[in-house]
Amino acid sequence: MPELTIYHNPRCSKSREALALLQENGVSPEIVLYLDTPLGTAELRQLLARLGIPAIELVRRNEEEYRSAGLSTASSEAGIIAAIAAHPRLLQRPIVVRGDRAIIGRPPENVLDLLN
Helix, strand or coil, rough: CCCCCCCCCCCCCHHHHHHHHHHHCCCCCECCCCCEEEEEEEHHHHHHHHHHHCCCHCCCCCCHHHCCCCCCCCHHHHHHHHHEEEEEEEEEECEEECCCEEECCCHHHHHHHCCC
């Protein structure tokens, strides 16, 4: 198992900044291009457990898919997880995982907390 994994979107400036910060600190994370290989519902549940947040905090609410899926802050955990699995653009990014911990890299400097 790699030391760190980053769920990365190369088109996202915050994701690129987080990856660069990791690399500048001597870390070569496993890069998961989640738009190319979307996470399933089981993987999303594991990620949420590592993050310690409710599913609504994992969603990018400004995306068109959020509105078209009919999501709101009142949506169920299962409904939100299913929507993210079906529409990976909804996933907050970047997310960095190390062991049983994970962090959303917004701001990108947050990912450095996983290096300690």
